[in-house]
Amino acid sequence: MPVISYREALNHAIKEEMERDERVFLMGEEVGYYQGAYKVSQGLLQRFSERRVIDAPIAEMGFAGVGIGAAMVGLRPIIEFMTFNFSLVAIDQIVNNAAKIYQMSAGQFPIPIVFRGPGGPAVQVASQHSQALESMYSHVPGLKVAMPSTPYDAKGLLKSAVRDENPVIFIEGETLYNATGEVPDEEYLIPLGVAEVKRQGSHVSLIAWSAMVPVCMAAAEKLAEEGIEAEVVDPRTLRPLDAKTIVESVQKTGRCVIVEVGWPLCGYGAEVAYQVQRECLDSLDAPIERVTSEDVPMPYALNLEREVIPQVADVVSAVHKVLYLD
Amino acid sequence: MRRIEPEEDTPDTSTKEELIPLYRQILAIRRMEEAAAKAYSQGKIGGFLHLIIGQEAVCVGAVSTLRRDDYVVATYREHGHAYAKGVSSRAILAELYGKKTGVVKGLGGSMHIFDKPTSFLGGYGIVGGHVPIAAGAGFASKYRGDGRVTLCFFGEGSSTIGGFQEGIALAALWKLPVVFICENNLYSMGTPLYRSLAVEDVSMRALAHGMARDRLDGDDVIRVRRRIQIAVDRARESGEPTLVEVRTYRFRGHSMSDPGLYRTREEVDEWKRRDPLAIARRRLVDECGASEEELRAVEDEVKKEIADAIRFAEDSPAADEYRPYVTKESPTGD
Numbered sequence: 231m232p233v234i235s236y237r238e239a240l241n242h243a244i245k246e247e248m249e250r251d252e253r254v255f256l257m258g259e260e261v262g263y264y265q266g267a268y269k270v271s272q273g274l275l276q277r278f279s280e281r282r283v284i285d286a287p288i289a290e291m292g293f294a295g296v297g298i299g300a301a302m303v304g305l306r307p308i309i310e311f312m313t314f315n316f317s318l319v320a321i322d323q324i325v326n327n328a329a330k331i332y333q334m335s336a337g338q339f340p341i342p343i344v345f346r347g348p349g350g351p352a353v354q355v356a357s358q359h360s361q362a363l364e365s366m367y368s369h370v371p372g373l374k375v376a377m378p379s380t381p382y383d384a385k386g387l388l389k390s391a392v393r394d395e396n397p398v399i400f401i402e403g404e405t406l407y408n409a410t411g412e413v414p415d416e417e418y419l420i421p422l423g424v425a426e427v428k429r430q431g432s433h434v435s436l437i438a439w440s441a442m443v444p445v446c447m448a449a450a451e452k453l454a455e456e457g458i459e460a461e462v463v464d465p466r467t468l469r470p471l472d473a474k475t476i477v478e479s480v481q482k483t484g485r486c487v488i489v490e491v492g493w494p495l496c497g498y499g500a501e502v503a504y505q506v507q508r509e510c511l512d513s514l515d516a517p518i519e520r521v522t523s524e525d526v527p528m529p530y531a532l533n534l535e536r537e538v539i540p541q542v543a544d545v546v547s548a549v550h551k552v553l554y555l556d
Numbered sequence: 557m558r559r560i561e562p563e564e565d566t567p568d569t570s571t572k573e574e575l576i577p578l579y580r581q582i583l584a585i586r587r588m589e590e591a592a593a594k595a596y597s598q599g600k601i602g603g604f605l606h607l608i609i610g611q612e613a614v615c616v617g618a619v620s621t622l623r624r625d626d627y628v629v630a631t632y633r634e635h636g637h638a639y640a641k642g643v644s645s646r647a648i649l650a651e652l653y654g655k656k657t658g659v660v661k662g663l664g665g666s667m668h669i670f671d672k673p674t675s676f677l678g679g680y681g682i683v684g685g686h687v688p689i690a691a692g693a694g695f696a697s698k699y700r701g702d703g704r705v706t707l708c709f710f711g712e713g714s715s716t717i718g719g720f721q722e723g724i725a726l727a728a729l730w731k732l733p734v735v736f737i738c739e740n741n742l743y744s745m746g747t748p749l750y751r752s753l754a755v756e757d758v759s760m761r762a763l764a765h766g767m768a769r770d771r772l773d774g775d776d777v778i779r780v781r782r783r784i785q786i787a788v789d790r791a792r793e794s795g796e797p798t799l800v801e802v803r804t805y806r807f808r809g810h811s812m813s814d815p816g817l818y819r820t821r822e823e824v825d826e827w828k829r830r831d832p833l834a835i836a837r838r839r840l841v842d843e844c845g846a847s848e849e850e851l852r853a854v855e856d857e858v859k860k861e862i863a864d865a866i867r868f869a870e871d872s873p874a875a876d877e878y879r880p881y882v883t884k885e886s887p888t889g890d
Contacts, residue, residue: 299692
């Protein structure tokens with residue numbers, strides 16, 4: 231099977247969907263002539279012309295709204311945010327309009343739109359460019375939220391997102407663009423709302439998505455050296471959440487650590503913890519642990535940033551805690 | 557260079573055949589909203605209720621220039637725009653009553669009328685953000701080459717927020733077939749023009765974008781119709797947007813809870829002398845040769861229509877579902 235990067239997988243998904251459906255177009259800052267700030271849209275302008283690959287000026291609220299209006303009347307826009315941090319200036323469009331029009335119109339106007347771009351901290355880009363906003367978007371009924379952790383998932387989920395009838399917040403891992411993995415040439419889709427067990431294990435369940443999946447996989451390797459078998463469950467979609475797969479894992483292992491790069495208070499992991507305790511109370515052998523970023527705006531200095539973001543060692547130590555090994 | 561100056565006033569002679577349907581719409585909107593206000597005071601309608609009474613000639617004149625498949629996007633003060641686009645008084649009043657038979661099944665209420673059959677793309681409660689949505693409908697028309705035009709209505713109170721600025725900037729940049737109509741009723745809720753806008757002529761904003769503009773008084777439905785027609789033709793023929801400011805005045809408060817203490821009785825009375833309903837009627841009699849009998853027949857018909865709509869709203873079953881329209885079932889989702 232061909233091995234390609236996460237970036238290429240996303241590029242192929244967009245290209246294939248634009249080839250398949252003339253209603254699909256890509257709009258955002260620098261998506262055309264510049265070939266994408268992160269090169270996800272490389273080559274698409276040449277392939278599809280200015281009509282369908284549209285460079286927008288710096289006006290997120292404007293072009294997010296243009297996408298919503300176009301979706302209302304039958305097009306299927308992909309709106310790129312250069313980073314999801316910039317989606318905050320378009321949040322009126324996403325929360326007040328995209329998430330509500332289908333309901334406000336009593337089903338007359340579905341909004342089939344994808345808002346995509348990188349999210350979560352990268353490296354030393356400081357507080358305004360390092361935010362993990364999935365908890366905020368996952369809070370809102372009417373939206374779907376997908377966060378792939380591998381090239382295979384990135385392609386399959388993005389293709390599903392484009393075909394979905396609802397607004398999908400598609401947050402790519404900013405540090406994952408160069409990650410590589412096997413992606414088949416033939417077409418496939420990954421449905422939104424289906425988790426995947428990325429590694430089997432029997433002693434503890436690690437729940438993580440996006441860039442925290444590779445961190446948990448590395449932690450699982452380390453734990454294996456101590457004879458601890460960690461299972462890694464990636465929900466892949468945060469809304470809707472496939473709680474069943476997570477619950478089944480925790481019922482098997484009896485211990486649960488939820489790892490996210492977002493802030494702790496009202497973080498998505500708190501909701502996962504609630505659902506797990508509700509369904510797994512009899513199976514749990516220890517309180518659920520959460521590993522999150524520190525509760526601060528992201529500092530710039532590399533040493534400080536490392537202290538703030540969850541590292542492999544933090545995951546290992548949380549696992550020790552739920553196994554009463556600390 | 558595109559035209560950036562306001563249009564010269566256009567010949568505004570009219571005929572009975574043209575004006576009677578417009579008069580009928582203004583009257584129906586007036587009576588529908590009066591009925592809504594009464595029902596509100598009886599506790600039969602809840603939430604916010606923003607009436608357009610006094611401003612009806614703007615939406616009626618403007619929407620009368622459209623084809624059925626052209627789009628309209630409006631704010632929370634949109635009963636008149638929806639009615640003018642073809643949504644029935646039954647569907648609107650039943651919605652205000654929160655009934656299953658309402659235009660959006662009791663899910664939207666007064667502020668959120670949406671109607672696909674008449675291409676009415678919504679009433680929006682958070683103003684300014686709806687301006688890019690109108691640009692998006694225009695974008696889709698250009699993308700498909702379907703020749704449709706979008707009218708976007710907003711008050712002058714919306715013209716400072718970012719959504720408005722970004723929406724008109726993109727429409728101008730991408731040459732989208734949208735007519736942006738500012739219904740400048742002189743008060744942003746309770747704040748008068750001079751305390752909210754440094755430049756009180758909202759159409760001037762078009763200059764910064766090289767966009768065509770126009771500016772007119774909104775008390776005469778024929779004038780509104782003639783002048784908006786120019787902008788709609790421009791959008792349809794050359795795909796270019798126009799920003800139009802129409803001066804108007806609401807006779808009632810911002811919403812039902814507003815006693816309007818920020819305006820003097822004299823000022824309100826002064827504007828009531830320019831009531832668009834009275835002007836249209838006077839023109840019908842004085843200039844178009846309509847007889848009292850003809851007009852009374854129209855008025856009786858409207859009275860019956862609104863009485864029927866109120867009865868319909870009263871008798872309709874309560875709204876009964878809120879789950880089905882949160883997310884739409886998708887081939888690959890859920």
